[in-house]
Amino acid sequence: MKDYSGYTDQGLLMAMRSGDSAAFTEIHHRYYPILYAHASRRLSDRDDVNDLLQELFLYLWNNRMQEFSGHLSGYLYTSVRNRIINVYRSKKIRSDYMDSLQNFLEQNQQPIADNLVREKELTLIIEREISALPPQMRLVFEMSRNLHKSHQEIADELSISPLTVKKQIYNSLKILRSKLGPHFHAFFI
Numbered sequence: 001m002k003d004y005s006g007y008t009d010q011g012l013l014m015a016m017r018s019g020d021s022a023a024f025t026e027i028h029h030r031y032y033p034i035l036y037a038h039a040s041r042r043l044s045d046r047d048d049v050n051d052l053l054q055e056l057f058l059y060l061w062n063n064r065m066q067e068f069s070g071h072l073s074g075y076l077y078t079s080v081r082n083r084i085i086n087v088y089r090s091k092k093i094r095s096d097y098m099d100s101l102q103n104f105l106e107q108n109q110q111p112i113a114d115n116l117v118r119e120k121e122l123t124l125i126i127e128r129e130i131s132a133l134p135p136q137m138r139l140v141f142e143m144s145r146n147l148h149k150s151h152q153e154i155a156d157e158l159s160i161s162p163l164t165v166k167k168q169i170y171n172s173l174k175i176l177r178s179k180l181g182p183h184f185h186a187f188f189i
Contacts, residue, residue: 009072016064024061027072032057035080042084047150052083054163129179133172140165141172 004012004026012030015023032053039049056079068075130138140158143149144165151169155162 013064013068013072016061019064024057024064027060028057031073031076035076038077039080039084043087047152048087050162051151051166052080052087056080056083126176126180129176133175137168137172137175140168144169 151165
């Protein structure tokens, strides 16, 4: 395996574009710690930082044929900044939704019997769909949603990678979204 530690960023990009994964690994080793520190100052959740950087480097590899304007370091910092902004937006939307839901619940203190029946029926449908998930996927999903474990905790407990955990949860939500339709957002967002 070639030693790319002496290569410039441009040299690494050229090697990576030709499909050299060792050049990509050198870019990852060179920039991951710096970008992690940069993102950690703005995001308190380590899982968010790890997910953000994993997505960035995955995007970099998958789009290695793309020409970057400017320097690689500038591209990576800008990408991290934009992804941090997206995380903030996502959290803001979730927070606004929860506030709206809380206001609705406070205004409607007395649940109507019909609503309780519908809620029970919907809960049964959701439980049935969750139980229909493949066993490993269901286990990961339930550990995440019911036991409130982080991706890393689940990965450690099941001896799988955090990326596998993330993918299993993503696939679970995708399946449930397709099965539950408009009821999905009420329970899983």
